[in-house]
Amino acid sequence: MDNSTPDIYEKLVQYLDGELSDDEKNAVEQQLSADSALKQTYDKLLLAKEAVRQFGLKEKVGGIHHHMMKELATPVKKISTAGKIIRYTITIAASVLLLISGYIAYDFFTLTSEKIFSSNFKPYNLSTVRDEGLNEDAFEKAYREKNYKLVLQLHESGAIRNQKNNFLCGIAALELNNNSKAINCFNEVIELNKKVELRELNDESEYYLFLSYLRNEDYDLALETMKSIRDNPNQLYKEKITWKLIQEVKLLKWR
Amino acid sequence: MEAIKNFPDSELVANIRNGQRMDESIKAIYRAYFDSLSWYIMNNSGSRQDAEDIFQEVVVAFIDLVQKNKFRGEATIKTFLFSLNRYSWLNELKRRKRALVREEKYEKGQDMVEMDIGQLIAEREGKAEVIKLVSQLGDTCRKILLLFYFENLSMKEILENMHYENEQVVRNKKYKCLRQLEQMLDENPALKQTLKNLLHG
Numbered sequence: 098m099d100n101s102t103p104d105i106y107e108k109l110v111q112y113l114d115g116e117l118s119d120d121e122k123n124a125v126e127q128q129l130s131a132d133s134a135l136k137q138t139y140d141k142l143l144l145a146k147e148a149v150r151q152f153g154l155k156e157k158v159g160g161i162h163h164h165m166m167k168e169l170a171t172p173v174k175k176i177s178t179a180g181k182i183i184r185y186t187i188t189i190a191a192s193v194l195l196l197i198s199g200y201i202a203y204d205f206f207t208l209t210s211e212k213i214f215s216s217n218f219k220p221y222n223l224s225t226v227r228d229e230g231l232n233e234d235a236f237e238k239a240y241r242e243k244n245y246k247l248v249l250q251l252h253e254s255g256a257i258r259n260q261k262n263n264f265l266c267g268i269a270a271l272e273l274n275n276n277s278k279a280i281n282c283f284n285e286v287i288e289l290n291k292k293v294e295l296r297e298l299n300d301e302s303e304y305y306l307f308l309s310y311l312r313n314e315d316y317d318l319a320l321e322t323m324k325s326i327r328d329n330p331n332q333l334y335k336e337k338i339t340w341k342l343i344q345e346v347k348l349l350k351w352r
Numbered sequence: 353m354e355a356i357k358n359f360p361d362s363e364l365v366a367n368i369r370n371g372q373r374m375d376e377s378i379k380a381i382y383r384a385y386f387d388s389l390s391w392y393i394m395n396n397s398g399s400r401q402d403a404e405d406i407f408q409e410v411v412v413a414f415i416d417l418v419q420k421n422k423f424r425g426e427a428t429i430k431t432f433l434f435s436l437n438r439y440s441w442l443n444e445l446k447r448r449k450r451a452l453v454r455e456e457k458y459e460k461g462q463d464m465v466e467m468d469i470g471q472l473i474a475e476r477e478g479k480a481e482v483i484k485l486v487s488q489l490g491d492t493c494r495k496i497l498l499l500f501y502f503e504n505l506s507m508k509e510i511l512e513n514m515h516y517e518n519e520q521v522v523r524n525k526k527y528k529c530l531r532q533l534e535q536m537l538d539e540n541p542a543l544k545q546t547l548k549n550l551l552h553g
Contacts, residue, residue, distance in 0.1 A: 110527055114500075144547040145534040146501050151479065151550060152486035152494075153502025154412050158378060162408045165382040 105135065113142050205348060213345055214312045217337065221268045221301070236262050245269035249278065260286050260297040267305055276313035283309060300326075304334035316350035361429045368418045371504065381411055385430065389437040398441060406444065409476060410436045416550070440476070478546030485536055485543060493529035500526055 105128070111117050112125045129136050223241050236256060239247040248269035256262060267282030283306035290299045303326055310319035323346065327338045359380045367377045389410065390403030398406070413436055417423045423432060486494060492514075499505045499513060507519040507526075516522045537544055 106531075107527065110530060141534045141537060141544075142530065143551060144537055144544055145530055147547050147551045148482050148486050148533060148537065149497045149501040151416070151482050151547075153498050154415055155479075155483050156498075157374065157502075158408055158412050158415070161375060161378045161382070162404070162411075165379060165386070166404060169382065169386055 106138065109135070109139050109142060113139070113146060204345075205352070208345060208348060208352075210311050210314050210349055213342070213349075214308055217342070218271065218305075218308055220272070221265075221305075223265070236265060240265045240269060243272075245272045249273070249275070252282070258285060258289075260289055260295070260299075260302075263289065264298045264302055264305075267302065267309070271305065271309060271312075274312075276309050279309040280306065280313065280315075300333040303332070304337065307338075311346065314349075316346055319346055320350070361425070364429065365418055365423065365425060368415050369421070371419070374415075378411060378415070381414070381429075381433070382407075385433050389433060392434075392437060393441050396441065397445060402441075402444070406437060406440050409440055409479075412479075413440070444476070478543070478549070481540075481543050482546060482550075485540065486533070488536065489529065489533060492525070493532060496522065496526045497529050497533065 108117070108121070108125055112122060117125065129139055223237060236248065236251055239245075239251060246269075248265055252258070252262065252266040263282050263285040267279045267286070270276070270279035270282055283302040286298055286302035287306070290296055303322060307319055307322040307326065310316075310322060320343070323338045323343060326332045326334055327343075329335065359377070364377050364380060367373045386407055389407055390400070393403040393406055394400065410433055414423070414429075414433060427435075486497075489497070496510060496514065499510045500507075505513070507522050510522050510526075511519050514522060516525070537547070
């Protein structure tokens, strides 16, 4: 307990709280420098104020600490619904992108001319070209019996080289993996049609010619033939030359 | 200066020094540093609870030092908090007489700024005694003193909070409470010394 009077003690508190006028403040400061007991009393007031400040600080941080421990322990709660949607959307988009990239990369490394050929080549059914009521010639007979070697032999041995026989020659050559022969046969059909100004088996020949170039890895000629088919609105095989098919052939060319 | 999210160091220090946006500033410190500081403690023999306690003390000490102009910005807040954290935890470990684990590894490159943290912060036991002493005041006294000396509210504002008859009644009550606390301190010389250290460093 100090020996200061209530009046001076009250003045000290007012001084501590910054509530005195300049003159009063100066007077208290003079008293403090002259009276060590009074100075001790004032120092104790300062310590009491500091104790309150320390307590307040601890309380303030303690309150926030409790809240922050909850927040930091459950970071997931901070994500809003919109945030979740965005996050899931990004995840899905990234997954799709990854799948597409993987698919493209797989396609790029596994794509071959043979693979495209196989998925686009269909054996030709002779019944669609044979006129009803006519006798079957040796060419047709050999083809129907799938004697493709004989078909080629007949073609080379001076049989009639009309559009039908040339076309069957081309198909037989493809069946025997003889790409260059197939190319010649189909080109003969197209040339012959040009001469006689007909289009007998012309659309079919163009399509199979494209397949022949493809398997022969003549990609420029294959693409040129594809373009010719696509550009002709009356071409029967126009729909078969898809954008994807063109890209695949282009991919093979670049690779 | 290094930024805590959208809080540059300079802004954070200015806010704390002026007692503005205190809650926001304290939360920013927690979000930026709690994980890394608690990691140090949990990798040096401490538990999660130890990490939480020490971090709380570190934040209190940091605010205290900033408000007393003892943090001058020579080090970044990050470096400063790491030093406070390390010092506080080592002291606690010594108190518990435990061996330190992986201390050397942590020391390398962590304290770029040399500072005697020990001179800046008081022992945790001493501080705990101060808190205990203030807790022993009655609820009303504690509240009035906190509102006036910590929250810096005017007598008029305290009157609105406490529902007294008039400002003079509040003033008289505050006067008595301060005197009571001063007398409680007078009876505890060790505590007075702790407070002197806190006040003057």
